Amino acid sequence: MSEDKKIPAASVGSSSDNPFKSSSMERRGFFKWLSLGWLAFAGATGGFFTVMIRFLFPNVLFEPPQTFKIGFPDDYSTNAVDISYKKQFNVWVVRDDETIFALSTTCTHLGCTPNWLQTEGKFKCPCHGSGFRMTGINFEGPAPRPLERYKVSIANDGRILVDKTKSFKWEKGEWENPESYLTV
Numbered sequence: 001m002s003e004d005k006k007i008p009a010a011s012v013g014s015s016s017d018n019p020f021k022s023s024s025m026e027r028r029g030f031f032k033w034l035s036l037g038w039l040a041f042a043g044a045t046g047g048f049f050t051v052m053i054r055f056l057f058p059n060v061l062f063e064p065p066q067t068f069k070i071g072f073p074d075d076y077s078t079n080a081v082d083i084s085y086k087k088q089f090n091v092w093v094v095r096d097d098e099t100i101f102a103l104s105t106t107c108t109h110l111g112c113t114p115n116w117l118q119t120e121g122k123f124k125c126p127c128h129g130s131g132f133r134m135t136g137i138n139f140e141g142p143a144p145r146p147l148e149r150y151k152v153s154i155a156n157d158g159r160i161l162v163d164k165t166k167s168f169k170w171e172k173g174e175w176e177n178p179e180s181y182l183t184v
């Protein structure tokens with residue numbers, strides 16, 4: 001008696017005919033979407049926490065102190081400009097025959113920072129060419145007025161104290177104010 005071998009229907013034909021293959025593909029698709037979902041979730045959560053951390057630690061601008069000591073009067077040579085405090089405090093310390101005063105390093109044209117040119121004896125602004133004498137008086141270029149001066153006094157320890165919260169403008173006659181210079 002001969003038996004006809006029959007091939008089971010499940011082993012032939014297209015995948016749509018194969019329920020096992022079909023469900024395996026569905027599973028793969030499901031995991032793929034699940035992974036994508038997790039990635040999206042992780043990205044969104046990371047972004048959220050980044051924003052939160054930026055919020056907790058906002059940008060803080062550390063400004064140099066407005067009041068500071070610049071040494072003793074005898075530390076300064078007569079008829080000279082000291083540029084030691086330009087970078088840190090935006091101040092030049094000038095000593096002439098009789099006084100010491102603190103000049104602002106901000107150009108009165110558009111706010112650039114001039115340079116002290118020792119050989120030419122003047123402050124020269126690199127932006128538009130304004131020139132200021134050692135006193136701070138403008139004499140060339142577009143700057144409309146002299147540099148400003150800051151309050152200076154002698155602290156208890158004998159050192160010079162500069163107070164940038166109080167400034168003095170030449171055009172208002174404020175350089176006459178005894179707080180705008182020290183007599184030496």
Ligand code: FES
Pocket residue numbers: 107108109110111112125126127128129130141142143
């Ligand atoms: S900012 Fe100094 S000359 Fe213009």
